[in-house]
Amino acid sequence: MSTTAAAPSRPPAAPAVTTAPPGGGPVAILNAPAVVPRAYDPATAPAAGRSRVILENLVPLVDGGRFAARRSVGETVVVEVDAFTDGHDKVAVALRHRPGATGPWQEVDMAPTENDRWAGAFEVHAVGDHEFTVAGWVDRFGTWRYDLNKRVAAGQDVGVDLAIGAAFVEEAAAATEGDISTSLAGFAVHLRNGPRGEAIEVALGAPLEALMRRHAPRHFVTELPESALLWVDREKARFSSWYELFPRSASFEPGKHGTFKDVIRRLDYVAEMGFDVLYLPPIHPIGRAFRKGKNNSPTAEPGDVGSPWAIGGPEGGHDAIHPDLGTIGDFEELVKAAAGKGIEVALDIAFQCSPDHPYVKQHPEWFKHRPDGTIQYAENPPKKYQDIYPFDFECDGYMALWDELVRVVKFWNAKGVRVFRVDNPHTKPFPFWEYLIAKVKAQDPGALFLAEAFTRPKVMYRLGKVGFTQSYTYFAWRNDPVGLKAYLMEVTQSPVADFFRPNVWPNTPDILPEYLQTNNRAAYVVRAVLAATLSANYGLYGPAFELIDSRPVRHGSEEYMDSEKYQLRHWDGDHSHSLAPLLARLNQTRKANPALQHDRSLKFHTADNGGVVVYSKRHGDNAVLVIANTDPYRTNWSTLDLDLSALGVPADEPYQVHDVLTNARYRWQGNRPVVKLDPNESPAHLFVVRRRVRTEHDFEYFA
């Protein structure tokens, strides 16, 4: 590790110039890890010295509680905490939870797992904020009962012990009312005065134990100083199938600029493939200054349509519609028509401006000005993007800028758009996103945000923490079993999965990965199967994907040749080689199998052949097993090493694997089946796993 040693004779540190923020209030907590307030001075304030239960290491807890952990409707929230006390006393631990920040708490018993860890769980059903907390105390009655059992087993005289227990029961009777109190009082009499044998039976019996577990007064309870936060999203945050298309290429007439009306006519195509989110690149007016030509040429030819991400022209900015696409009314029509087919329209939020954007004249203070009087264009030195002006988020008027951008998102949300794909969020400040997402969710708690951040992992994770619902991933560059396992396990399990939801894409308009530059159908099939089954959220850029557009602009580039980012394209969806039927089958399978609608159960199994990837997902009784050949050229055989418990299959029973891609059904037994994956026939198996059921006449079937 490279460290810099203290230079003892160094000059005093430079002064920190902190421009006073508008608004005031405690702010440093925004971007820094919290250090727990040390209100408690151990040498002077042992006020709760009898609260002997220790609670440590609560999960889920994101950055010590700075952020809400994320779940979605229908999920079971498992809460864990270390709980223990001094000595041999038994402890009891309760989990409390509630939707919202007010209202009654519900309480759930927690149970020990191993090594002083306790777990409890509850289901969430409402979108929005939830709170949970835990409490622990010494279980006096439980300790007494446990010890009594051992004394009785050792044949000791327990007369005094029964009197001690009677006092606990009497205390509970006094703290309760009605039948419960009467019941407890009756048990106490038994303990105190009953014949010894009967008293012991009562003391160790389940009825008294159940009553005391509920009603024994709790002494010296240890509680968290604050509850932990949970944000619950609607189901689509967890389970969504995205299809991206450029509306301007949607015309049925080659060479003609597509419109929203054309898109409406293509909705059946999208719906038949089973996608439920239709994501459109920016639909706003496009700038003319420094407009890029075809294949990202620095100069546009007459007629070139420019990049939709160079937002803003005389016709308007982020709340306007490109005139060639139609009107705002047409757009609302599209949103409505899509909804009728179970599809949500997702818009692209790209917070940057073309030099022609109205903001440039109306709010020059929102941009950085160079000493020569020009406005600073986007750069990644030495590359220059003169067609794009980034906002200056450090400008003095940043609050007005933030509020305007919030207004833009709320505007589209009010038009029925509830899903937003955010362009390059990692080039705008994290506090801005935290603000914007909170503001939009205050209008629509069901608003969802997909972060298009292809950058360093901690940056991507921070975007999840500040509120992004889903994120693009490195999936496009994970093509071998080792890389797939390492990455997918990182992003589908805690702690990352508590604030980050992967949305995996085999391609995007910016990314035609080398693996897909081969015009090899098997490669596309494998990537589609992996995307649709590894992650409950996935998407692809079409029709480029299903029509196997595999030409890069040049060798070594991941950019498409004749990219739609800079020109119109015309797609012939009726091609016989189209993967649309495969995609339809995949999305159908996703809808039919709850296992594919959640990520946390993802489990990788072992294949003897290192070119074969094997994994499963399971939800309740539903289990899915995927086996894919990551080599798109060569047939691979492999013996597998399955963890049958992850499939819910008894080790000594036969089971059925039903390939939904070929409809073949195999009867397997044991954990070492052999598979053959031929790229030309079936490069992947997508198996639904069924357990054997025996009928009374000893017939069998698989369900």
Add this chain to the structure above:
Amino acid sequence: MSTTAAAPSRPPAAPAVTTAPPGGGPVAILNAPAVVPRAYDPATAPAAGRSRVILENLVPLVDGGRFAARRSVGETVVVEVDAFTDGHDKVAVALRHRPGATGPWQEVDMAPTENDRWAGAFEVHAVGDHEFTVAGWVDRFGTWRYDLNKRVAAGQDVGVDLAIGAAFVEEAAAATEGDISTSLAGFAVHLRNGPRGEAIEVALGAPLEALMRRHAPRHFVTELPESALLWVDREKARFSSWYELFPRSASFEPGKHGTFKDVIRRLDYVAEMGFDVLYLPPIHPIGRAFRKGKNNSPTAEPGDVGSPWAIGGPEGGHDAIHPDLGTIGDFEELVKAAAGKGIEVALDIAFQCSPDHPYVKQHPEWFKHRPDGTIQYAENPPKKYQDIYPFDFECDGYMALWDELVRVVKFWNAKGVRVFRVDNPHTKPFPFWEYLIAKVKAQDPGALFLAEAFTRPKVMYRLGKVGFTQSYTYFAWRNDPVGLKAYLMEVTQSPVADFFRPNVWPNTPDILPEYLQTNNRAAYVVRAVLAATLSANYGLYGPAFELIDSRPVRHGSEEYMDSEKYQLRHWDGDHSHSLAPLLARLNQTRKANPALQHDRSLKFHTADNGGVVVYSKRHGDNAVLVIANTDPYRTNWSTLDLDLSALGVPADEPYQVHDVLTNARYRWQGNRPVVKLDPNESPAHLFVVRRRVRTEHDFEYFA
């Protein structure tokens, strides 16, 4: 995982009975993990929205800052934090630290390591509380300089860029005074008006970079809301060699009760072996009621001396001396005589009472009373310990009890005792220890506490967090290379090492492990070498250890036959088979090699033979390599697989390993040497590793 689902129709939770604590104030933070206060509402308070640097995952930070991380004088504290910002801007991160809670902060630059992690370090020299914190900001000048470099390399016109940079330098000139300001102003003129080539040279040159790094004003700095705590112990907390003996067995006359004066006469024996802590079991009056006889017999014979842990009699309690050992004056004499030989006397703090303890009559409210009027004796049902009354730490007068026990420890501390071995701390409340240790350290910051807690790991770790300096470990039961590696790496590395210091003992009066019940000298040699070299803190119970007392009280027990816990023993230290010379050599080696005085550098290497354990430690230029045969019966050969970089040895150079146990020196080259370990000759190598040095005449030596 076993969880309990929420029962929707369950009755309301039982009422929590919380007796109002004396003192008041916020208390729940005592025993529960903190959840970060959510003072910041993202939807309403973006006041510091321009503080764009994110700081995450600060280490060392124990339980989110609830506890101080622990270091010792002379250690280098490495602080790490994730730091990044949006976009492509460079960030700068500073580490600030200071001893105490007031006074000037020192600042150290942090440097990036990998994956957005930053590290910085400082040394600690003072015992007591320290604070540290980190701050991060966008490095405007650094970003500009980095970009300029790329622009220049691409042959771009950088006229406007130089003007931008000049403004940064002018801002720094305005914020500074004297020569520095003049220097900066001069550079700014160069940038703005100098010939282009010279201006670029100045812009990219080291002198300007160095000045700007120190003096560029910082904008929108992200700081932690609170600093993190560090407790720095004196060196003995990190590096100590303990020897335990029973003073009552110290007489030179068999059958006679030993005295402190006898112990003084044995100090040379201890000092010659090189131990620096002499730990005495309790030295207080011993109770007579229910006194245990020899070999823990439930009934004592006349003349039986009882267990020193049954503390208290008519002669006094925890602040009194057993009359047969001598007087308080004799004790003070012993402490002084030991100090003269570089040995600290450690006392045993066993907070429990015999039925004859003065507290029982003076403070019956500190004990639990049974319904039959008797006081509750110690139990682990069905086992009963009628000779011991535990305190009732839940009693109403618990604060008076706590303060009395604090008084006891301070009393001995005032008599010159600065090291305390605490008996069974895990059976007393954690808040009590946090209070007691804080109070004693307020009197003597150099007071050290060794926790005798052989219990579950999280309980042991919590004791470290609340203030114990060192802890006994599972070392006695880790006898194979796999178990040794797993356990020692857990307790010598962060996060555990931030609050827990292992003190490894091959035996104690309570633990004669099965491995040592064989009367096999090699087993003792191996365990001594491992203890003395795996951990900078170690100890043993003598003379039982060096005289190879290996008889258990019965098969399957770890108790010694004729244990000194219940009777006097007479030891003949002049035995020819004594391991005292080996222990002297080990302690000498520990003193001579700084590598053995620290734990964090511990590194396990691989041996092809699974019965051989190999590890190294390194501090600066000093490296030690230990290779031990864990099979005390059989000669083991093994090829090793050494990580030479951990030894500081260049891969292509010969090096010398000098066995301090046999004085043999071997010249090795490469990472695959072969060793032979014969239990009857040399069951372990303790090598000092020396690198080759070449003289000008091409002679070589190893240093």
